[in-house]
Amino acid sequence: MAFLEASMVNKIYHDKKKQEIVALSNFTLSVEEREFITIIGPSGCGKSSFLFLAAGLEPLTSGVLKFNGKPVKGPDPLSAMVFQEYLLFPWKTVRENIEFGPELRHVSKKQRRESSCNLIKMVGLGGFENRYPNELSGGMQQRVSIARALANKPQLILMDEPFGALDALTRETLQIELLKIWQQAKCTVLFVTHSIPEAVYLADRVVVVSKRPGTIKEIVDIDLPRPREREMFTSPSFIEYERYLKNLILEEI
Amino acid sequence: MDGSTKGLSRPVVMVNGTDLFCFSRSLFNRSKKLLSPLICLGVWELIVRLEFINPFFCPAPTSIVKELYVLLFTGELWMHLGDSVSRAVCGYFLASLLGVGVGLLVAWSRFVEDLIDPLIELIRPVSTFAVIPIFFIWFGIGDVSKVLIITKACFFPIVLNTIAGIKGVDPKLIQAARSLGAEGIALWTRVLIPSALPMILTGMRVATSMSVTTLVGVEMLSADSGIGFMVIDAQRVFATEKMFAGILILSALGFSFDRVARLVQHRVLAWHKGV
Numbered sequence A: 001m002a003f004l005e006a007s008m009v010n011k012i013y014h015d016k017k018k019q020e021i022v023a024l025s026n027f028t029l030s031v032e033e034r035e036f037i038t039i040i041g042p043s044g045c046g047k048s049s050f051l052f053l054a055a056g057l058e059p060l061t062s063g064v065l066k067f068n069g070k071p072v073k074g075p076d077p078l079s080a081m082v083f084q085e086y087l088l089f090p091w092k093t094v095r096e097n098i099e100f101g102p103e104l105r106h107v108s109k110k111q112r113r114e115s116s117c118n119l120i121k122m123v124g125l126g127g128f129e130n131r132y133p134n135e136l137s138g139g140m141q142q143r144v145s146i147a148r149a150l151a152n153k154p155q156l157i158l159m160d161e162p163f164g165a166l167d168a169l170t171r172e173t174l175q176i177e178l179l180k181i182w183q184q185a186k187c188t189v190l191f192v193t194h195s196i197p198e199a200v201y202l203a204d205r206v207v208v209v210s211k212r213p214g215t216i217k218e219i220v221d222i223d224l225p226r227p228r229e230r231e232m233f234t235s236p237s238f239i240e241y242e243r244y245l246k247n248l249i250l251e252e253i
Numbered sequence B: 001m002d003g004s005t006k007g008l009s010r011p012v013v014m015v016n017g018t019d020l021f022c023f024s025r026s027l028f029n030r031s032k033k034l035l036s037p038l039i040c041l042g043v044w045e046l047i048v049r050l051e052f053i054n055p056f057f058c059p060a061p062t063s064i065v066k067e068l069y070v071l072l073f074t075g076e077l078w079m080h081l082g083d084s085v086s087r088a089v090c091g092y093f094l095a096s097l098l099g100v101g102v103g104l105l106v107a108w109s110r111f112v113e114d115l116i117d118p119l120i121e122l123i124r125p126v127s128t129f130a131v132i133p134i135f136f137i138w139f140g141i142g143d144v145s146k147v148l149i150i151t152k153a154c155f156f157p158i159v160l161n162t163i164a165g166i167k168g169v170d171p172k173l174i175q176a177a178r179s180l181g182a183e184g185i186a187l188w189t190r191v192l193i194p195s196a197l198p199m200i201l202t203g204m205r206v207a208t209s210m211s212v213t214t215l216v217g218v219e220m221l222s223a224d225s226g227i228g229f230m231v232i233d234a235q236r237v238f239a240t241e242k243m244f245a246g247i248l249i250l251s252a253l254g255f256s257f258d259r260v261a262r263l264v265q266h267r268v269l270a271w272h273k274g275v
Helices: A047-054 A094-098 A100-104 A109-122 A138-150 A168-185 A196-202 A230-234 A236-250 B003-009 B020-049 B061-074 B076-108 B110-123 B128-139 B143-167 B171-179 B184-221 B227-236 B240-268
Strands: A004-014 A020-031 A036-040 A062-067 A079-083 A156-160 A188-192 A205-209 A216-221
Touching: A004 A047, A020 A047, A020 A216, A036 A047, A036 A196, A047 A062, A047 A156, A047 A188, A079 A138, A079 B171, A094 A100, A094 A109, A094 A138, A100 A109, A100 A138, A100 B184, A109 A138, A138 A168, A168 A196, A188 A196, A196 A230, A196 A236, A205 A236, A216 A236, A230 A236, B020 B061, B061 B076, B061 B240, B076 B110, B076 B143, B076 B184, B076 B227, B076 B240, B110 B143, B128 B143, B128 B184, B143 B184, B171 B184, B184 B227, B184 B240, B227 B240
Parallel strands: A036 A188, A036 A205, A079 A156, A156 A188
Antiparallel strands: A004 A020, A004 A062, A205 A216
């Protein structure tokens, strides 16, 4: 039994004119525990929709979607989502944002404080505990958002283009840090991105989604050693993966 | 003194370790905004003193201040002010309670919205002063109807801002909160309401000025106490100085209500960029 199992998942939206939009069609994917999966595909192909379904934030139209062997019915404490727009609570400080999940689960104050301190250190925000989100740069806000997701000690992290709005340098730094965090936190990651190098650099497997209605076109195993180094970006096998994936996506546009 | 060397060549006068020149300059900078009102008052005083205008119709500022002084010390003012403030504050807080409550209900349930929204849209454009006779017939001409009329005036900005505030919360922020485990009541108390608070407080601040304007109207129409009554009563007996003094008090009242609301807004929304 896979950790996250989607079989023949369909998702149909209705737009304002009551017209049907098929976002996902017969989407089948199984994810093993502690895997790092990236999902790429043309814009509007439904790759983000899949994350929302997996997070239990949207109901599926038909098919089976199981997490830890149980059908997904709503937001699960063991899965957490990170969004491109950070979506921090602007009225809460960095620390209060991170402690939001544990607070809802009535974790004791002492424990909350302890784990938020560790997380703040882990994402490199020491000294910014009492700042409000609007006082932070985009990169720092996304670090808070990642720490906030980790505070629930999730087994599955769903990331919807988390680095899409960041500049190239911040993006690279956060990619490296995310890999470190993933290894430390021992969790599974599903990561949607538009960037092919990012997909190759981070993933164990890259899932290529076809244009709408989204189905899985191909799953590519990335056979590069871990820990991943920055130098890999110029290695022949990396470039070969990149070229291959690019062709797959270009066929869809 | 030459502008380019003014920092160097001016004589420095020190009093108790303070540079007198700098002190007077900062005092001037701070009081710059008072200049135009002061000039107006001066001109006014002069016109009355030189008897271009009969002081009976428009008393000089100094005699208004003198009258204010008398009112302060005979205790008459305090009685009127106490009645006015308690009416405005009661009406305002009742409106806040109802406005936020109804607003949250409407934003929460589609059914309640369909039920209440047409009523809000029908009653809102009706002038508060137009419904005064109805309130007087229903609730008598005592304080109850006065408070309720003020409530009517303050209710609408608060209820509309509460609805707009809750409905305007970014749906993705709600999803983020849900994925972290916020559902049901926790979602409302911890995410939706704090998120809408800037809007709700703006509505409540707009309502403070409504409370004072309505208060004046109601007290002038029917009352035997309150600053509004004092002003209209002074007019009836041609006590123009008292009338002007009362108007001054009413402006000060409106101004201080707004300041208090602003202070609360700043305290509560320290995190918010807009304030």
